[in-house]
Amino acid sequence: MSMFQFRRWCMLDQRDIDAYHENGFVRVSGLFAESEISELATDMVRVIEQWGQETIGWRGPWRDRYLPEEERLNTKAVFMHNPHFYSAAWGRVIFHEKLTGAVQALVGGAIQWHHTVLHAKPPELGTPFPMHQDFPFYPHDGPDFVDCLLHLDDTPVESGCLRVVPGSHKLGPLVHNLGADTSPHLPPEKYHPDELESIDVPAQVGDVIFFSYQTIHWSDCNRTDEWRKSVRFGYHSTEMRPIGRAEDDPYRIDMENVLKRKDSTIVAGFRDNEGAEASAYTVLGLAQAKG
Numbered sequence: 001m002s003m004f005q006f007r008r009w010c011m012l013d014q015r016d017i018d019a020y021h022e023n024g025f026v027r028v029s030g031l032f033a034e035s036e037i038s039e040l041a042t043d044m045v046r047v048i049e050q051w052g053q054e055t056i057g058w059r060g061p062w063r064d065r066y067l068p069e070e071e072r073l074n075t076k077a078v079f080m081h082n083p084h085f086y087s088a089a090w091g092r093v094i095f096h097e098k099l100t101g102a103v104q105a106l107v108g109g110a111i112q113w114h115h116t117v118l119h120a121k122p123p124e125l126g127t128p129f130p131m132h133q134d135f136p137f138y139p140h141d142g143p144d145f146v147d148c149l150l151h152l153d154d155t156p157v158e159s160g161c162l163r164v165v166p167g168s169h170k171l172g173p174l175v176h177n178l179g180a181d182t183s184p185h186l187p188p189e190k191y192h193p194d195e196l197e198s199i200d201v202p203a204q205v206g207d208v209i210f211f212s213y214q215t216i217h218w219s220d221c222n223r224t225d226e227w228r229k230s231v232r233f234g235y236h237s238t239e240m241r242p243i244g245r246a247e248d249d250p251y252r253i254d255m256e257n258v259l260k261r262k263d264s265t266i267v268a269g270f271r272d273n274e275g276a277e278a279s280a281y282t283v284l285g286l287a288q289a290k291g
Contacts, residue, residue, distance in 0.1 A: 034206070044083065048078055093233075094113050094267060107236075110272075111236070111268040113266075118230075125223065149209040152230060158222075168216035174186060241261045242258075242259045
């Protein structure tokens with residue numbers, strides 16, 4: 001990629017890049033044309049109507065701390081992985097040059113796609129999410145994993161916008177509550193909105209929030225009469241490798257169990273046939289997740 005092409009595709013300036021590295025997130029407007037967002041949003045409505053299934057959202061004991069008793073089993077959510085299985089528009093967007101160019105500006109080098117997933121909060125009690133890092137959902141051996149949250153609806157605070165703990169990505173991977181009966185979440189006695197300050201990151205249609213998978217974040221209920229639909233893309237450096245689980249516990253992440261690099265779609269740059277022998281976390285002194 002030439003410097004001219006990089007500058008044409010990447011709409012992040014140095015302030016955006018610095019903000020990401022300092023705070024663990026940055027919100028960016030204008031990456032997508034109105035016509036692109038319209039096509040994506042229209043197709044997503046069809047995907048939800050034809051393929052979606054409503055649930056209460058993430059389960060687990062954290063609900064006792066985040067919701068009053070009468071709401072704990074009444075929240076609503078629609079989650080869907082791989083919308084490109086149903087819509088060509090959602091297949092093309094994985095390679096969107098401004099999106100992937102922004103990720104490359106944030107972490108450098110060659111970039112590969114990891115996942116696409118819809119997180120939709122229906123009107124009137126769309127589900128909350130507890131404080132967590134995304135690291136436990138797809139642990140890798142380094143910090144250069146960027147989550148990109150594309151907003152298909154205006155997302156004010158009242159609709160359950162993203163809330164982040166600025167600078168928390170610098171803590172590295174933290175120990176989460178894991179198990180068969182709960183989604184990964186940080187221990188609420190220490191990591192809870194009442195205990196740890198966070199900031200709201202409201203967004204408009206088409207905005208993208210880029211955040212590290214080490215950034216602590218959460219969101220409240222959607223208590224409006226409008227949908228709150230957002231889609232998360234996960235991208236990471238091609239040099240990173242997945243981390244496996246412990247032999248004695250299928251839920252515990254074993255930071256020393258570094259697996260082979262996973263073959264996936266390269267969206268920017270070129271993947272060399274060489275990789276670092278040591279985990280980046282070992283080099284950084286973060287070989288074990290911290291409590």
